[in-house]
Structure formats: C-alpha cells, structure tokens
Amino acid sequence: MQPVEVLPWDSAFFGARIGRVLLKSPTAEELSEALHQADRDGIVCLYWLVDCADTLPARVAENCGFRLVDIRVTLERALSVPAGEDPAMPGVRHYIPEDLPALISLARESHRDSRFFHDGNFAVERCEALYEEWIRKSCQSGSGAVLVAVEGQQPAGYCVCSVSQDGAGNIGLIAVDPRWRRARLGTALVASALGYFRAAEMRVATVVTQGRNIASQRLYQRCGFVTQSIQLWYHRWTSAGPGGSA
Numbered sequence: 503m504q505p506v507e508v509l510p511w512d513s514a515f516f517g518a519r520i521g522r523v524l525l526k527s528p529t530a531e532e533l534s535e536a537l538h539q540a541d542r543d544g545i546v547c548l549y550w551l552v553d554c555a556d557t558l559p560a561r562v563a564e565n566c567g568f569r570l571v572d573i574r575v576t577l578e579r580a581l582s583v584p585a586g587e588d589p590a591m592p593g594v595r596h597y598i599p600e601d602l603p604a605l606i607s608l609a610r611e612s613h614r615d616s617r618f619f620h621d622g623n624f625a626v627e628r629c630e631a632l633y634e635e636w637i638r639k640s641c642q643s644g645s646g647a648v649l650v651a652v653e654g655q656q657p658a659g660y661c662v663c664s665v666s667q668d669g670a671g672n673i674g675l676i677a678v679d680p681r682w683r684r685a686r687l688g689t690a691l692v693a694s695a696l697g698y699f700r701a702a703e704m705r706v707a708t709v710v711t712q713g714r715n716i717a718s719q720r721l722y723q724r725c726g727f728v729t730q731s732i733q734l735w736y737h738r739w740t741s742a743g744p745g746g747s748a
Contacts, residue, residue, distance in 0.1 A: 504524060505524055505525050505528070505536035505539055506524060506543065506548070507524055508520070508521045508543060509521055516628055517628075519543070519547075520549070521543065521545040521547075522550065523540075523548060523549070527553075527556050528558075529558075530562055533566060537566060537567075541740065546739060546740055546741055547737060547738070547739050547740075548738040550563065550568060550735075550738070551733050551735055554573075554733060554734050559736075563736045566738065567739075568736035568737065568738040571621050572616070572617035572620060572712055572714075572734075572735035573713025573732060573733075573735070574710060574712070574713070574732070574733040575712065575713055575719060575729060575731075575732055576708060576710050576729070576731045577723075577728060578728065578730040579706065579707050579725070579726045580706055581699055581705055581707055593651055593690060594649055594651050594652070594693075595649070595650055596647060596648070596649060597641050597649070599641075601641070601650050601657045602638070604656065606638060608659070608660065608677050608679055609633040609636065609637040609675070610634050612677035613633045613677065615711075616629070616633075616712065617737070618632060620714075621737055636674075637660065637675065640674070645664065646665065647663045648663070649663065649695060651682075651687040651690055651691050653682050653685065657679075658681070658687055659676075659679060659682065659687045659691055660677055661694070661695050662674040663695050663698055665699065669703075669704050669705040670705070670707070670708055671695070671696075671702065671706070671708070672707070672709065676688065676709075688721045689721065689724065692721065695707070696725070
C-alpha cells in the first residue's frame with residue numbers, strides 16, 4: 503500500500519494539490535518516508551486522520567509540520583427499538599426541488615465548525631462552496647434522502663441521510679436556520695432520520711460531528727446516540743494555502 507495518495511477532487515476544488523496519509527499507526531521512519539513522497543508528488547496540503555488512542559502519531563505530528571485542525575467524533579445508536587419510538591415528526595418532509603435555493607443558502611452559512619473553516623489556509627468562500635456543492639449533490643443524486651424541516655411553509659433545516667449494505671444508516675449533514683434553533687427542529691430532523699433508517703431496515707445509525715461542536719453532540723445524545731470513536735484530523739501545509747498563510 504502506498505503511504506500517501508493524491509485526492510483529485512479536493513485538489514481541483516480548492517485549487518491546490520491535496521493528499522492524505524494512508525498509513526495506520528506508522529513508525530516515525532514510515533511517516534518520514536510518507537512525507538518525502540508527498541513532497542516529491544508536489545502535495546501542498548496533506549490530511550492525516552489519527553486514532554486519538556494512538557500516542558505515537560499524536561506526539562510526532564507537530565514535529566513533522568502537522569497542525570491539529572479538528573477532533574472527529576463518531577456517534578452511534580442501535581435501531582432495534584419498538585416501532586413507536588422515534589416517529590417521523592410533524593413539519594419534516596422529504597426534499598422537493600423548490601427547496602434547493604433555501605437549502606443552498608443555509609448550507610453556505612452553516613458547518614462553520616468543520617476542519618476546513620478552522621484550517622485557516624482555505625478561502626472562506628471555497629469552504630462555503632464546499633457545503634453548497636454537498637447539499638446540491640445530495641438533493642440531486644436520487645440516492646438516500648434529504649429531509650427538510652419546514653416553518654411557515656419555508657425550509658428551515660435539512661438532514662442528509664444515506665444507507666449502506668452493511669445495515670448502517672448515516673446522517674451526513676444536518677443544519678437548522680439560526681432563527682429556528684430553539685424550536686427543536688434539530689430533534690425533529692434526527693427523529694425523522696431514525697424513522698427513515700428503520701423503514702430501510704438498518705440496524706444502526708451513525709453520525710460524525712466535531713469535538714468543538716458541543717451543541718450537536720448534545721443533540722445526538724438526547725436522541726440516544728453514544729460516542730463510538732474519537733479521531734484527530736491533522737493538516738500539513740508546505741506553502742501558503744489558496745486562502746490563507748501556512
């Protein structure tokens with residue numbers, strides 16, 4: 503297995519050659535060789551996702567020019583509960599094409615806790631465009647589901663859901679308009695997602711959020727999720743990024 507791979511989509515989208523470390527629990531020597539390969543390949547930004555229990559990478563990352571940009575928290579809950587729990591909530595429905603402009607606007611203003619916004623080397627406009635592209639593709643792909651919370655006949659939040667052949671349903675993106683964040687729309691969206699997964703005969707539901715996003719963690723915990731894993735996202739820049747300074 504190659505120690506590093508170039509990420510064509512990320513590179514094209516952000517306008518800088520981007521790659522990621524593929525090694526799991528590498529020795530210092532293996533990591534050094536991976537970094538040399540990245541430099542030979544002209545990779546300007548290198549992602550590295552590390553298990554927080556793996557002490558060696560956490561110790562050597564900063565010595566090798568990596569910076570911690572995010573804590574990745576994966577939560578999970580079983581779906582083997584009585585059918586009367588987690589019903590689809592009133593005010594939540596499936597996406598319709600007329601929703602797209604409002605969802606794009608919400609996507610561009612949400613997700614500010616992500617590693618891309620916190621890196622400091624990606625242009626804010628490109629980070630906003632990343633989530634615009636994500637919600638647009640999710641709405642137009644025809645796979646999975648985009649659930650929409652509605653207030654006053656207008657979209658006020660969304661939840662992107664997908665299912666896998668191994669029986670896991672995943673919440674990929676969730677956002678609520680700030681004007682409605684005390685109206686329990688987040689809870690309604692998660693409950694509706696769980697109903698969607700159960701109808702698809704999934705056995706578990708999973709979601710990923712940021713360690714800094716306490717509000718989202720509390721939302722998922724209220725909905726019965728528990729922490730399944732914690733990982734650390736590191737980024738290594740070898741020159742100024744397309745939207746900041748290394």
